Amino acid sequence: MAEISQEKLYGTTLQTIGAVAKLPVVRVDREAFLRKQFAASPHLEVILQSGPQTVYSTESLRRKATSIINNSAAKTSAASFATGLAGNPAIMLAAGGADVAQYFGFAINLAQQIAYLFGEDELFDGGADGLSEAAQIRVIAYLGAMFGAAGAAALVSQTSKVAGANLGKKVAAQALTKTVWYPLVKKVGAVIGKQVTKKTVEKTITKAVPVVGGILSGGLTYVMFRPMGHRLADVLVRNLNGDFDEQLELNPAFAASLLEDPPADPVGELDGVTQGGA
Template sequence: MKNRIRIPAGIHDKHSRLAWSFLKRILALPGVKVNRAAFLRRQLGSHFPAEQIEAAISSNPAKAGIGIRDIEGIANGSIRYHVSLAGAAAFGAGIPGGLALLATVPADTTQYYAHALILAQKLAYLNGWPDLLEDGDFDDDTEHKVLILLGVMMGVTQANSALKVITQAFSQEVAVRVPRKAFGKAVPYRLLKQTLRWIGISLNKQLFAKGVSRVIPVVGGFVAAGTTAFTLRPIARRLQKHLSQLEFAKAPQDKQITIAIDP
């Protein structure tokens, strides 16, 4: 990626700037943006009749009567799929000369965050979120929401607070209609900056650890793959747990059901 990433005014902390620049480049990579309709049609296609699938796309899975237990099963399948892909890619990246998508960042780190961002979108769509893309791309507001989802995955307290703010308004909107874009409140800028800072700190630690793991090349490959699988699965499950507890993610028959997800 040769294009210079513009850092928004107000983001001065070095960790926040690192996270913003890195994640903007990840979001621009081919395949990272998830087409909501195509994803839901593919995932629901073998489980539900065509009419119900189209209802899920035009509204959301819960409004189409798709229960939380079915959504959990599909979500877990998506998580397993991306953990497997990211782990395989990470092993190859752990060998010197492996794939490098961003010249200044190890390929397994790039793959890790790419799969995390893809999963964030997929889990959001399964749990009732509207399309985050307009004309195949994010706008600033929806891009910020995806970054907040990533923050929730990583256990950032400020991201949890931001998610609560934007989804409270979203819940009220869904009760009346299903918004097609610009749903809920904008992400509070203060919480976005704090979330970016913690993501940047985590990213910085990962980059250091990845470099150490490559001292012995073959062992480094196993370390990279193992670390990816070990960390991507629980953070994806953390996000799924948060999203599944939102009211608009529950079908009428699910209002009294609580799904426990292993940490």
């Protein structure tokens, strides 16, 4: 695949996030999710008000995250298999795009579930219009962590309500566009954009042979989604444990270098995305 500029890849990410945010399957209502997950808890009101992390240990929440990740991966795999059966050459390219939108939609859906489990605020703060700029940066941080992009964990901490509370100050996501962190937002966003482009090609190819394509698409989705979810959960666990350094800021010269085009494979192991996953 020919090299694409960082700016174009970042634009692809924003366009994809904006598009999938409109899909009904993407949104997770924080209160409804927590009510379902902790229906039997005598401390439900505290959980709704302040987050599960105020009631339960980080270790127990991490175990619950594993159950949520496995369940979501199975559902996503089934959905991917169903859409992978569209083998009509006339709609092959369009269906590939739809499948990719579904894939990233499920990723954002899973990211919300994991984030709410570890005490983060409602993501969809833009009402009917979808995601605010601050929320878009949160999504980039979450997806970047799921893909193992360098610097994504730091962005998760910078946009985290829980991390901000642990630091004793509010970490405002919208402020990132005015700081030396913003080049890192674009760098992580470009990694995601490359994955959008790669998966569009992969999904289109699997449409060529309907049944085999469906099996391949569903199987790969299950294999990939589990480690993606575990990566994000591990980052949020580190946030709860205070495993971050709020004193670190990017050197302006280094921040400027991040604006340069990314290497051919910014993450390295993404072609074998199961590496490091559970």
